[in-house]
Amino acid sequence: MAPRLDRTNQPIIIVKRRRKHQETHHGGAWKVAYADFVTAMMAFFLLLWLLNVTTSSQKQVIANYFDPTSVSMGTSGSGGVLGGQSILEPGSQISNTRPMGTEMPLPGHPLTVKEEADIPTDEANVDKAKFEKFEAAKKEADKEDRKFKEAEAAIRQAIQSVPELNEMQQNLVVDQTPEGLRIQIVDAAGKSMFPLGSSEPYDYTRKILTQVQGVIASLPNKISIRGHTDSAPFRSAGGYNNWDLSTDRANASRRALEYAGLDPDRVIDVSGRADKDPLVPDRPRAPENRRISIIMLRDAPLVGQAPAAPAATRAAAPAVAPAAPVPAGKRPILIPAATR
Numbered sequence: 001m002a003p004r005l006d007r008t009n010q011p012i013i014i015v016k017r018r019r020k021h022q023e024t025h026h027g028g029a030w031k032v033a034y035a036d037f038v039t040a041m042m043a044f045f046l047l048l049w050l051l052n053v054t055t056s057s058q059k060q061v062i063a064n065y066f067d068p069t070s071v072s073m074g075t076s077g078s079g080g081v082l083g084g085q086s087i088l089e090p091g092s093q094i095s096n097t098r099p100m101g102t103e104m105p106l107p108g109h110p111l112t113v114k115e116e117a118d119i120p121t122d123e124a125n126v127d128k129a130k131f132e133k134f135e136a137a138k139k140e141a142d143k144e145d146r147k148f149k150e151a152e153a154a155i156r157q158a159i160q161s162v163p164e165l166n167e168m169q170q171n172l173v174v175d176q177t178p179e180g181l182r183i184q185i186v187d188a189a190g191k192s193m194f195p196l197g198s199s200e201p202y203d204y205t206r207k208i209l210t211q212v213q214g215v216i217a218s219l220p221n222k223i224s225i226r227g228h229t230d231s232a233p234f235r236s237a238g239g240y241n242n243w244d245l246s247t248d249r250a251n252a253s254r255r256a257l258e259y260a261g262l263d264p265d266r267v268i269d270v271s272g273r274a275d276k277d278p279l280v281p282d283r284p285r286a287p288e289n290r291r292i293s294i295i296m297l298r299d300a301p302l303v304g305q306a307p308a309a310p311a312a313t314r315a316a317a318p319a320v321a322p323a324a325p326v327p328a329g330k331r332p333i334l335i336p337a338a339t340r
Helices: 029-053 056-065 068-072 122-161 163-171 203-216 242-259 311-316
Strands: 172-176 180-186 223-228 267-272 291-297
Touching: 122 163, 122 172, 122 180, 122 203, 163 172, 163 203, 180 203, 203 242, 203 291, 223 242, 242 267, 242 291
Parallel strands: 223 267
Antiparallel strands: 172 180, 180 291, 223 291
């Protein structure tokens, strides 16, 4: 039997064993979140880029594409969303000029580098048509204004060319109004165009009308003739008053113009205004208010104003009929007033 070992004096040896723990896998959840963030940022910057490179008309097309209201308001098909025929069938599209979808070229594409105004749209065509119409009307109005200014200078020169009419220049007032070129033969202090209470013009008045006719005969414009009086009361026993007198004087001026060679078809209006349209409003009895107005009506309306009635419409309006002539035995009874 083997001897028994004495272990009382042997050192105690402690062995520590460490267990190795395997690290667990963290997974890829963070990658998914990061990818979503990068995708969102890319979409955001892509949106900013598109807002910068697209035109206003292209933005409107995109807005209409994503607007369900514009689809439901369409008249094609059954009129409702997702209702109706195929878009390939005739009459199923709302517009035949633009295909379904959105066409958006990239920067540098020939269609993109063009100005927005160069891309034809319905609104652009309408604006262009309005602008061209405005320009044409402006050119016609300017052309007519130049002719009126030339006629005004020619009338004054014609009056000056007749020695016996040199002193009558103060009786001639020529200006332009929205209606046209207005030629007024007015009374002056001590120089009347008609005798007292009469519609028959003086000989020098006829000569002035003859000179005026020689100038306006070269222009094709229609003519309106109007008679005016002052506000001094005037009435005969038969009711003949300022209305009748102003109308008769306008009609007598028309006859004098036609006798001098004016085409009768050009006269579309002969009327009397009595004292309702004074030349000097603050002095209703001033002699300048007694006058004959010969207006060459504009063919081209002034730009920015409503067009005048067509010449045919104005020509159809009946002229004011002259008052019945006063019998020889019944001369007008004049109320004391200033000379007419």
